[in-house]
Amino acid sequence: MALLEVHGLVKRFLGVTAVDGVDLTVERGELVSLIGPNGSGKTTLFNCVTGYLPADGGRVLFRGADVTRAAPHRIARLGLGRTFQHVSVFARLSALENLLVFLQQHQEEQLLARLLRTPRLRRLEAEAIERARTLLALVGLAGRASAPAGSLSYGQRKLLAFAAALMPDPELLLLDEPAAAVNPTMINQMKEHILALHRQGKTVLLVEHNMDVVMDISERVVVLDHGQKIAEGPPAAIRRDPGVVEAYFGR
Amino acid sequence: MRGAGRLTVGALAVAAPWLVAAVVPDQQRYVVHVLVYTALFAALALSYDLVVGHVGALSLAHPAFFGVGAYTAAILATRLGWPFLADLLAAVLVAGAVAAVAGVPLFRLTEHAFAVGTLGFAVVAGIVATNWVEVTGGPLCITRIPKPVATLSAWYWLALAALGVVLVLYRGMTSFRLGRALHAVRDNEPLAAAAGIDPLRYRMLAFTVGGGLAGGVGALYAHYLSVMCPEEMTVALTVNLLVIVFLGGVGTPRGVLIGAVLFTALPEVLRMAPTWRLVIYGALLLVIVVRSPAGLEGLLARRAGAR
Numbered sequence: 001m002a003l004l005e006v007h008g009l010v011k012r013f014l015g016v017t018a019v020d021g022v023d024l025t026v027e028r029g030e031l032v033s034l035i036g037p038n039g040s041g042k043t044t045l046f047n048c049v050t051g052y053l054p055a056d057g058g059r060v061l062f063r064g065a066d067v068t069r070a071a072p073h074r075i076a077r078l079g080l081g082r083t084f085q086h087v088s089v090f091a092r093l094s095a096l097e098n099l100l101v102f103l104q105q106h107q108e109e110q111l112l113a114r115l116l117r118t119p120r121l122r123r124l125e126a127e128a129i130e131r132a133r134t135l136l137a138l139v140g141l142a143g144r145a146s147a148p149a150g151s152l153s154y155g156q157r158k159l160l161a162f163a164a165a166l167m168p169d170p171e172l173l174l175l176d177e178p179a180a181a182v183n184p185t186m187i188n189q190m191k192e193h194i195l196a197l198h199r200q201g202k203t204v205l206l207v208e209h210n211m212d213v214v215m216d217i218s219e220r221v222v223v224l225d226h227g228q229k230i231a232e233g234p235p236a237a238i239r240r241d242p243g244v245v246e247a248y249f250g251r
Numbered sequence: 252m253r254g255a256g257r258l259t260v261g262a263l264a265v266a267a268p269w270l271v272a273a274v275v276p277d278q279q280r281y282v283v284h285v286l287v288y289t290a291l292f293a294a295l296a297l298s299y300d301l302v303v304g305h306v307g308a309l310s311l312a313h314p315a316f317f318g319v320g321a322y323t324a325a326i327l328a329t330r331l332g333w334p335f336l337a338d339l340l341a342a343v344l345v346a347g348a349v350a351a352v353a354g355v356p357l358f359r360l361t362e363h364a365f366a367v368g369t370l371g372f373a374v375v376a377g378i379v380a381t382n383w384v385e386v387t388g389g390p391l392c393i394t395r396i397p398k399p400v401a402t403l404s405a406w407y408w409l410a411l412a413a414l415g416v417v418l419v420l421y422r423g424m425t426s427f428r429l430g431r432a433l434h435a436v437r438d439n440e441p442l443a444a445a446a447g448i449d450p451l452r453y454r455m456l457a458f459t460v461g462g463g464l465a466g467g468v469g470a471l472y473a474h475y476l477s478v479m480c481p482e483e484m485t486v487a488l489t490v491n492l493l494v495i496v497f498l499g500g501v502g503t504p505r506g507v508l509i510g511a512v513l514f515t516a517l518p519e520v521l522r523m524a525p526t527w528r529l530v531i532y533g534a535l536l537l538v539i540v541v542r543s544p545a546g547l548e549g550l551l552a553r554r555a556g557a558r
Contacts, residue, residue, distance in 0.1 A: 050445070051444075071444070071449070072445060073444045076446065082445050084442065088439060088442045090435050091439070092434065092437075092438050093434055097431055101432070104428045104431065105432070105448050114427065115429060125427070164446070
């Protein structure tokens with residue numbers, strides 16, 4: 001059983017079919033990239049898989065469970081982490097708290113327990129702070145732990161969002177254009193972080209525009225065009241695929 | 252405000268009736284009356300800030316829950332002879348339940364539509380209070396609501412105790428993991444969902460608890476005045492609460508408390524005419540929203556930071 005199975009997914013917007021019967025499978029431990037020209041339906045597919053948009057057809061199975069029309073927070077709690085294309089943080093929470101938010105919902109959520117701050121919750125909180133500090137250090141934000149996330153630079157917020165998504169140690173991580181709109185140094189940093197995750201055995205599905213990043217790090221590439229899957233395979237084969245070349249560069 | 256400062260403020264608050272008796276003996280009754288009002292408004296403003304300041308839902312429905320609580324207590328006490336604590340508890344539960352039920356359709360609306368929807372709810376609640384004469388007495392009001400405590404000082408301590416309870420609950424809800432979840436929903440709803448937070452659950456939580464507490468304050472208010480009329484739950488109350496919360500400092504207990512003291516006690520002491528009060532409040536609200544969105548609390552925090 002694959003970790004993520006998407007069968008014949010369809011999503012329409014006012015008669016425009018943004019995702020048109022796409023099949024996609026991600027096995028445990030894989031690093032897969034989803035590419036395609038602008039408007040090919042990559043982010044729409046992402047949003048359907050993570051529950052942010054209701055699919056009009058098809059099925060999404062995550063860890064064997066049907067999550068086709070499940071709410072985003074439920075899918076997240078099953079262990080599917082995601083980042084957003086437009087950098088997204090909790091602006092008024094500190095960098096540290098931005099990370100803590102991402103772990104706490106996977107633990108005790110009893111309102112009364114939280115109100116009373118049970119010893120168990122205090123212990124979990126102490127452990128969470130420890131983990132958050134480690135992750136902040138990993139992305140080079142250890143010195144900004146108590147800064148409001150809204151005061152960080154664009155690149156720093158992007159790294160923060162990435163670290164936050166790692167907080168609950170998700171089974172599958174969906175990254176929506178992690179290298180978009182950041183400088184080349186940070187693109188390399190991101191690449192290293194993603195490869196490091198992959199080496200640790202994490203499963204990553206990447207939506208990315210930056211071809212260098214995709215071709216460098218992916219094991220397998222899935223190409224969408226006009227909402228349909230037009231190619232799938234290892235990066236080297238995708239680079240030579242005439243259909244892909246045509247979709248990207250025209251005839 | 253660190254431990255020592257907080258203790259001083261607390262001690263002063265508890266000792267206030269004696270201080271008043273010592274300083275202005277001839278005006279004692281009037282000043283303590285203003286203090287009762289201030290404590291009740293502070294509690295009400297904190298309950299409002301749970302919704303406005305911590306999940307970022309600009310609700311204008313708060314007077315409705317205040318009124319539901321006030322009428323529940325008034326009716327139970329006058330018609331069925333319920334004891335004070337029982338009707339107070341009932342007021343909290345009924346107002347909370349009304350908030351929970353109203354929240355289901357209201358939270359289908361977002362942002363401005365939510366504000367308008369809640370305003371509509373508050374207006375309808377006021378109309379019901381005015382016209383459902385068999386139950387609320389309509390414009391004739393419910394009168395002779397029994398007073399559980401006799402002296403003004405005792406009333407003050409009762410109101411202060413209620414404020415203490417609200418403050419403890421407010422702090423519990425807005426800190427640690429519960430507060431963080433509320434703030435996450437306020438700051439960025441889609442991202443909160445990606446963190447596994449059900450945004451609706453936490454919005455409903457703040458709305459329900461805020462509504463319930465407002466109902467409790469309403470019950471105390473009705474018992475204190477011993478009269479409950481529909482005019483007590485109009486949009487004017489919303490304006491008052493908006494001024495207190497936004498001028499004081501939305502989302503900060505100290506700011507809300509300062510706002511409650513300033514905008515309940517001062518207008519009373521200055522004997523401001525109600526007409527002019529609303530005009531001045533409106534102007535102040537405009538200035539603060541434009542010039543200092545963090546309110547007085549923001550100014551204080553900035554000064555503390557500069558030092």
